Amino acid sequence: MEKESYHTHTTISDGKLSPRELIEFAIKKGFKTLAITDHYSRPPKVDASGWSSGFYTESHYLQLKKLKKEYKDKICILIGAEFEWYSSKKGWLFAEVDKRDYDIKIISVHQIPVNGKYYPINYSEETFDEVLDLLGGDIKKLVVIYYNALREAINSKKFDIVGHFDVIKSLNGNSKYFSEKAGWYREEVIRTLNVLGESGMKMEIHLQGFLRACKEQWPSKWIIEEARKRGIRFVVGTDAHGRFDLDYNCEEIEKIIGENV
């Protein structure tokens, strides 16, 4: 498999390198394909802590188009975006998605809505506990809101790839909050995989979870096996935010992906 990543960030959102720096570095590292998939901005008037409204402007997009052309003989640059699912702002989101021509559209859920506000679910234990408290400490409720949002996003048929499918487990080191073996958890995952299988969207394999509290890949091995059974195809997503993680565990991801490209 050629060296590639379908999920990276630059200074267009919260990455450390400018798009040009990232491209130059990727060429040096031997990448053949690089998708630049910065976070899209949050909708106007949406209360979402920590999520900028300044991510990804029109001039950023035009800059990427220029770079794609400029480097076309050295590397295949794909212009992408990592969209966030806002169930209360679907009209806005769909209009934004359709506004430009992207090579790749990732949909991820990093925030869940509770009482009209969006809360991060993979940021820190503190913020996770805050949203859990709002839900009366009911972890099942929280996880169900996450997978519901993901299913809704998949069903919208607006996107190509699901980003870090089970990112909800980020802070779940040593099963602190829930067990992946619990019947209700498996049921949520399977329901979501069934929807994903029917959608034709691809699933990203992403190993940066090893750097987080969960010390596990996204998705977990058993989820990948269930996805394989459903004919879901995989892509490499390193979710690089700088130099150190551009090819983080790339080879390992390729082994996991095997034939399901």
Ligand SMILES: [Zn+2]
């Ligand atoms: Zn993400």
Ligand SMILES: [Zn+2]
């Ligand atoms: Zn990302």
